[in-house]
Amino acid sequence: MMISVCLLGRGGQGIKSAAHILGTAAFLGGHYVxxxxxxxxxxxxxxxxxxxxxSDEPILDRGPVTDPLLMVVxxxxxxxxxxxxxxxxxxxxxxxxxxKNVDHIRSRYGISNQLVLSDLSxxxxxVLESPVVSAAxxxxxxxxxxxxxxxxxxxxxxELRNIGLDQKEAEKNLLLARKAYDSVMPVKLxxxxxxxxxxxxxxxxxxxxxxxxxxxxxxxxxxxxxxxxWARLKPLIDYDExxxxxxxxxxxxxxxxxxGTDDYPHVNYDACKGCDICYTECPVKAISLVRRDExx
Ligand code: SF4
Ligand code: SF4
Numbered sequence: 001m002m003i004s005v006c007l008l009g010r011g012g013q014g015i016k017s018a019a020h021i022l023g024t025a026a027f028l029g030g031h032y033v034x035x036x037x038x039x040x041x042x043x044x045x046x047x048x049x050x051x052x053x054x055s056d057e058p059i060l061d062r063g064p065v066t067d068p069l070l071m072v073v074x075x076x077x078x079x080x081x082x083x084x085x086x087x088x089x090x091x092x093x094x095x096x097x098x099x100k101n102v103d104h105i106r107s108r109y110g111i112s113n114q115l116v117l118s119d120l121s122x123x124x125x126x127v128l129e130s131p132v133v134s135a136a137x138x139x140x141x142x143x144x145x146x147x148x149x150x151x152x153x154x155x156x157x158x159e160l161r162n163i164g165l166d167q168k169e170a171e172k173n174l175l176l177a178r179k180a181y182d183s184v185m186p187v188k189l190x191x192x193x194x195x196x197x198x199x200x201x202x203x204x205x206x207x208x209x210x211x212x213x214x215x216x217x218x219x220x221x222x223x224x225x226x227x228x229x230w231a232r233l234k235p236l237i238d239y240d241e242x243x244x245x246x247x248x249x250x251x252x253x254x255x256x257x258x259x260g261t262d263d264y265p266h267v268n269y270d271a272c273k274g275c276d277i278c279y280t281e282c283p284v285k286a287i288s289l290v291r292r293d294e295x296x
Contacts, residue, residue, distance in 0.1 A: 009074030014134025019050030139180030231274025
């Protein structure tokens with residue numbers, strides 16, 4: 001049986017790496033495998049998708065997975081409007097990285113599918129002190145698919161070596177993968193659809209270069225963008241520490257920080273995508289990052 005999995009997350013969470021780890025682990029386990037990421041222009045916080053197919057027989061399907069048996073959602077805010085882009089049937093098993101409980105997810109997003117939840121972001125913050133959940137997503141998904149942890153361990157180390165992580169960081173990621181693996185149980189996936197599907201051809205419409213290439217249509221319009229729901233983390237400014245240097249205001253790529261009449265920086269959370277640049281650049285560490293759903 002072929003198992004198809006979609007991973008849905010946000011730029012900066014490590015979704016591409018998670019898919020690669022899972023693909024490698026399945027390959028080491030003796031399966032035929034495909035894994036591929038799909039994302040647009042690289043922007044931290046923007047939606048990122050990755051697909052995995054694994055089977056005991058050669059895989060003839062190509063292209064993105066449109067009808068996954070397992071849907072992994074690495075940020076619960078994506079349940080709001082991104083899920084509709086996939087053919088998630090009532091049989092699809094949904095795994096969500098969230099701090100919420102099942103009742104909340106069902107009532108808020110109207111989901112009746114089999115649901116498995118785990119707070120991978122909290123684990124990543126505790127183990128790595130970072131929002132990167134690639135090892136955690138790979139660990140939890142691997143257990144849901146009933147993969148062997150030995151294969152996963154080897155795949156995590158191969159991936160982390162490829163991206164140049166040192167031994168200490170690699171071991172922390174391995175610990176995170178193990179915690180995530182132990183946080184869930186294997187699931188029974190629905191039967192794969194056997195009927196031959198029509199290939200999903202996409203008609204490419206010609207757009208002239210004025211529409212299909214990057215252009216700034218009007219100056220200073222980044223403030224009008226509403227990317228607040230991309231954010232998993234949000235910056236909080238400690239005004240007792242802030243020296244009013246304005247560096248955060250200058251660096252914010254989305255003009256989400258303005259200087260008020262009090263001369264202090266203020267964050268517009270509707271325009272803040274949680275990229276953490278202000279947090280990184282603040283010279284006196286007056287900015288901290290908290291989860292978006294935490295009260296200021
Ligand atoms: S306010 Fe900070 S975290 Fe938000 S978009 Fe600007 S630089 Fe990024
Ligand atoms: S960079 Fe830090 S100290 Fe400077 S204005 Fe921003 S919050 Fe204040």
